[in-house]
Amino acid sequence: MFFVEEPIDTESQTAWLDVRTEEAGVRVVVPRLPGRRTPEQTNDTLRTLLDEFFAAEGIYDPVLWYYTPMSLDFTDHLKGAVTVYDCMDELSAFKGAPPRLIECERTLLAKADLVFTGGYSLWEAKRTLHANAHPFPSSVDVAHFGQARVEQPDPDDQAAIPHPRLGFYGVIDERFDIDLIGTIAEARPDLHFVLVGPVVKIDPETLPKNPNIHYLGPKVYDELPRYLAGWDVALLPFALNESTRFISPTKTPEYLAGGCPAVSTPITDVVRTYGDTGVVRIARTPDEFTAAIDAALDDAKDRDRLLATADGVLRDMSWDKTWNEMKEKIECAI
Known part of the structure; x- marks a missing residue:
């Protein structure tokens, strides 16, 4: 499993991916990019870095799991066995939200095979926008x-x-x-x-x-x-x-x-x-x-x-239970 984080600006003139392995073998991928780049340059660089990384790792037809629609700016060309939109918040309502976020979310909803929401209120808002939406309220360790x-x-x-x-x-x-x-x-x-x-x-x-x-x-x-x-x-x-x-x-x-x-x-x-x-x-x-x-x-x-x-x-709450239910729905979508 690979988790791609937001890019971090560096003083270097070279872009690279900082990859570390966390618990349970999850590999965290952090793009390190030169500063003072336009959004278009950033997206082009991210697209190239990830394409090369996935090819080197032999990753084909993955489950594409999105937490933010803005990631489509550099991944909209990727094809996966299943595309999941894990909508944890109504991000467009947050202070400083990108103006394009709503447009990007519409595109992601059209692309996604599954939509998970971080609670019932959010599910009620999204279920009319996608035929395969499911609520997963917060659980606890x-x-x-x-x-x-x-x-x-x-x-x-x-x-x-x-x-x-x-x-x-x-x-x-x-x-x-x-x-x-x-x-x-x-x-x-x-x-x-x-x-x-x-x-x-x-x-x-x-x-x-x-x-x-x-x-x-x-x-x-x-x-x-x-x-x-x-x-x-x-x-x-x-x-x-x-x-x-x-x-x-x-x-x-x-x-x-x-x-x-x-x-x-x-x-x-x-x-x-x-x-x-x-x-x-x-x-x-x-x-x-x-x-x-x-x-x-x-x-x-x-x-x-x-x-x-x-x-x-x-009594009935655990992240293991949440994951097992999510996994079942992903397998049904493949």
Whole structure:
């Protein structure tokens, strides 16, 4: 299996592919390109590099798996046994989305044999555009995030933060409700917000600077359970806008696997999947969100009930199950 990442600019005048082998034998292919190139030059170079690489590796009639329609700019000539469009988000609604993205998606939908979506809301939006579309909501590596259920030392940058701690990890961008967190932090200085992740596409200077909001920056996947283990409540404070209309946050089951009650804004796929579980509370306004946090803090006191309920919600979830179902549909399409 080969995973081709976005190209990275270099100071070199020569283009090449940086190839490394990861877990389970997945080979990650990272194009390294000279800077100051036009989009046309970039696409021509990528097309040539990948064609030569696939020929050298003896790759013919592969399963072509797309996460973004923009990759068609340098792969539209490739023929595969099956073409899959794995649509994880409504990318055209994101801030800074390329103007051509919608046009490229139409082309990819016409080319694809299968369409997978990252949740039910997205599937409802795409199923009218493709006859072979299937929803695959977020799953979870229970064993990995389950490490957070075991008491462990706090990471150095979290250790001094007082409790109660309300945590979030993920990208802080236009999908994150900055005003919601700022308003609650101002009204409730006793609550401490731990925000883990990079700030992207928004000006960091616009973020609230309350002393009880702690920005810890990006962390790697392996570190996340250690942070999660030190939180009292986990948050999904997403703004309600076009960029969040179809999201199905992977962090929801991850928080539960870590044994942490959660509070979310009313994102459709969170409400329909977790809204009646008793371990993910839904709130819209700052007052409602604050009340839900207080209720979740009470939920955390009955840890045995919390863990039993979370385990019931997660019982049928695993990435292995998701992959087996995807694999079955791919085999049927060949």
